[in-house]
Amino acid sequence: KQSGKNTYRMFDESMDVSMQNRVRMQRLLKDAMQADDQLMLNFQPQIDSQTEQLHGLEVLLRWHCQGEWISPATFIPVAEDSGQIVELGRWVIENTLAQISRWQQKGLSFGRVAINISAVQMANSEVVKDLLDAMKRYDVGSDSIAVEFTESTLMVRSNQLLNNLSRLREAKIAIAIDDFGTGYCSLSYLKELNAQYLKIDKSFIDGIGERYSDECIVTATIAMANGLEMAVVAEGVETEAQVAYLRQHGCETIQGYYYGRPMPAETLESWMQSHAQ
Ligand code: C2E
Ligand code: CA
Ligand code: CA
Ligand code: CA
Numbered sequence: 001k002q003s004g005k006n007t008y009r010m011f012d013e014s015m016d017v018s019m020q021n022r023v024r025m026q027r028l029l030k031d032a033m034q035a036d037d038q039l040m041l042n043f044q045p046q047i048d049s050q051t052e053q054l055h056g057l058e059v060l061l062r063w064h065c066q067g068e069w070i071s072p073a074t075f076i077p078v079a080e081d082s083g084q085i086v087e088l089g090r091w092v093i094e095n096t097l098a099q100i101s102r103w104q105q106k107g108l109s110f111g112r113v114a115i116n117i118s119a120v121q122m123a124n125s126e127v128v129k130d131l132l133d134a135m136k137r138y139d140v141g142s143d144s145i146a147v148e149f150t151e152s153t154l155m156v157r158s159n160q161l162l163n164n165l166s167r168l169r170e171a172k173i174a175i176a177i178d179d180f181g182t183g184y185c186s187l188s189y190l191k192e193l194n195a196q197y198l199k200i201d202k203s204f205i206d207g208i209g210e211r212y213s214d215e216c217i218v219t220a221t222i223a224m225a226n227g228l229e230m231a232v233v234a235e236g237v238e239t240e241a242q243v244a245y246l247r248q249h250g251c252e253t254i255q256g257y258y259y260g261r262p263m264p265a266e267t268l269e270s271w272m273q274s275h276a277q
Contacts, residue, residue: 049253243258
């Protein structure tokens, strides 16, 4: 009900938000962070390809603005530009940890919850400190958390970034490399990063059964990840044929509409019940 393709109308498509819209969006975003009834978290299941049990979740931010849902692909880049991503990211961390803590109190377990962290957050903010503080306050252990970075985020090898990465490793928080294959990380840097998860980008998953070249990229990525002792998560998996292919080729974890869309916490709880049956 709350997402869907035709609901993101107020602003143009992601890449090209005009200057005027950008300024307007930044103003509305500022209100949204104060209002507290416009921002919402959705959670998407990640499924073990062999057992079909829930492996973990990815948390994805949603913004309901003046009656419309605006895609994070549109507003996250704008918030990065203005620096608002730092405050927005804090909101995400705080509310994700609060949700995990509510689930813990109910005795529910969802594996690791993966939080997206963008380049600007990693470069300029106290994001890791915020995360560790929130984990302490909500009494959430590091085995309940993962963080996702894109290759391009990791390419900015600032001291701040490297510092933040080593603090994450010290705290035993799992690191996932997001949208893998769309950036330019060298393989030696990849090894050095010591990440636990590699997420194969949807664009390659789309090619399964369609393009031999994409299938080669998928299988090569799985083989490399195995060699580096990383687990592979396939993103944007929509069809049974894709699931079968990924399972057969040793991809551990599957995320996509085939198993479940990103959904609000309460919906996820009922999804859990029906999925377990
Ligand atoms: P991402 O991290 O690559 O997230 C995966 C995107 O793929 C999500 O889009 C998800 O809803 C979508 N998706 C998952 N499975 C399928 C599928 O089977 N088919 C299709 N067509 N799409 C699928 P979403 O939620 O619109 O988020 C877009 C991007 O916005 C994310 O891409 C991420 O880069 C960014 N984002 C979202 N939430 C946050 C956040 O809290 N913080 C930061 N920094 N970035 C966020
Ligand atoms: Ca992600
Ligand atoms: Ca991704
Ligand atoms: Ca992406």
